[in-house]
Amino acid sequence: MSLPVNAQDALNSFEQASGWEQRARLLMQWGERLAPLSESEKSEANRVHGCESQVWLVAEQQDGQWRFKGASDARIIRGLLALLLIRVEGLSSSELQQLDLPGWFNQLGLGRQLSPSRSNGLNAVLQRMAQLAAGT
């Protein structure tokens, strides 16, 4: 399965990044690209709990394809969200369920962000996404 174009872009840039500073800069840059959520979308129902910061994840399905939107008040998790969303954009439920998302973050050199002690919220976001995808 080939990567979506944006995801391939991200992978290229992260593969070239040397050192944590460059990765952090890239993360923050990707975070800026997230489409903003409306105030009504930042609802309690869309909140992802278990994060150090406030994180929202909005999911819609159109013609069998998932459209996710996300936001956070912290920049690093915003970047992680952006990298997640470009990877899952337009997938069907079954494609989403088969996707190895930890593998995706490992490819980006960000696997450590998924360690259980990290409370940045990426784990919670992945769990929520899986629930949303399975629940329909």
Add this chain to the structure above:
Amino acid sequence: MFQPSPWRADFPAIAALQRQHQTYLDNAATTQKPQLLLDALSHYYGHGAANVHRAQHLPGALATQAFERSREKVAGWLNATDTQQIVFTHGATSALNLLAYGLEGLFEAGDEIAISALEHHANLLPWQQLAQRRQLKLVILPLDNRGLIDLELALQLIGPRTRLLAVSQLSNVLGAWQPLAPLLAHANAQGALTVVDGAQGVVHGRQDMQQLGCDFYVFSSHKLYGPDGVGVLYGRTEALARLRHWQFGGEMVQEADYHNASFRPAPLGFEAGTPPIASVIGLGATLNYLASLDANAVAEHEAGLHRSLLRGLNDREGIRLLGQPQLALASFVVEGVHNADLAHMLTEQGIAVRAGHHCAMPLLKSFGLDGAIRVSLALYNDSDDLQCFFEALDQALELLR
């Protein structure tokens, strides 16, 4: 000027962490352990483990002896009048839960429990839940702008309906000694039981139970350079006698038949099941080690580091301290920077500090915050550790601003 720690080499993990490029400044969460403790654990497991207070055989007798010697050392450390005033629990949290369940029968609907606004969840939730079970009123003693319990208000709020006062000695977020003496005296005069959460306080200077004058004092071993899985509940003899038995099982019982049982008094009556034997023995070894240090030199060393920490934070623009920390730690936020982002950047640079709500959500909310960064010191830290932290902080802020 370089401020070395003369005790750094006594803690082998510090060198190991350094080899992993980690600077450990999360000591209010848990501490590294002295070699003497590692030796004691290894000796106990290497020379024959046995259960305590049960068996007549030699290994059992030796284990029981070592276990009870630790109780004596803890009693000595706290200047308790009697060894039997020391109950071993599984941590400060379990000690506080023991109290909240063990004292439950003393409360009637409408009675009041007073706690402070800065309590760690461990000294908030057991009382909050007790209040809900028994329709009690949980009274929250407010703080002044220095992060201390507002004494004037507190003395008004603690009244004849107050059956229990439970307060921290030293806040894990604000790093300030609380005015315990007048609070405890006033609560005593009102006929209230008093509980002091010493989880942080016990680490910074010797605490004297006879001087402090509380009914119960609680701490956990692992924050005091000891093993985890052990907590200590000190209780005045009369206060311990008011505790109802809570957890039931092996060795806490005197007589049992199928339908009835009678139980031992404190301490054994409150140590149901096999206790954390190795850890209790290890705590004794840790206290031996700590007793061998020059307490004044330790206090001065920590105070010096704390001054440097505050100076460094104050020198930097946009940093807001929580309260007015006096010792041990400092919590702060940076204007325009999310603490989760700052925590990420510090972690990437091998700085082990704590970010988040520090198990005191209501306190953080009262500052209008959902998180903060906390740097907390131990006797093995040195000025190089702080320098690493500040270099990483500057680097992080440069990236984030």
